[in-house]
Structure formats: structure tokens, C-alpha cells
Amino acid sequence: MDLLLIIICVLLIAVVLLQSGKAESASLTGASEHLFTNRKERGGELFMTRLTFLLGAAFFIICLIMGF
Secondary structure, three states: OHHHHHHHHHHHHHHHHHOOOOOOOOOOOOOOOOOOOOOOOOOHHHHHHHHHHHHHHHHHHHHHHHHO
């Protein structure tokens, strides 16, 4: 179980680092009006978002199982 948790951790870190930034157009000078605009994800971005969610859920469930 420990090995599975380590593998999921490494995969989760890699997937999060590979995702494109959602606020790439925002800057510190106040041009953040586009930060919360509704953007539709397609193709690779949608796959990476779903993979991140699944890996995060698996990490959470495995941590709960190991805790009890």
C-alpha cells in the first residue's frame, strides 16, 4: 500500500506541473480581470484536469484507508 501511495504521489506531482496555468494572462499590475472568466477546456487540458482529479481522489482514499 505504501508503494502505491508513493507512485500516486509522484504521478500527481507530475500531472500538476504539466498543466497549463489558468491565470497565465494575469499580472501583478492589476490586469487580472480575465482571471475568473469562464474558459472551456478541450482536448489535452480536459484530460489533464480529469486525471488530476482522479489521482487526487485516489490519494485521498488511500490515505483514509491507511489511517484506519
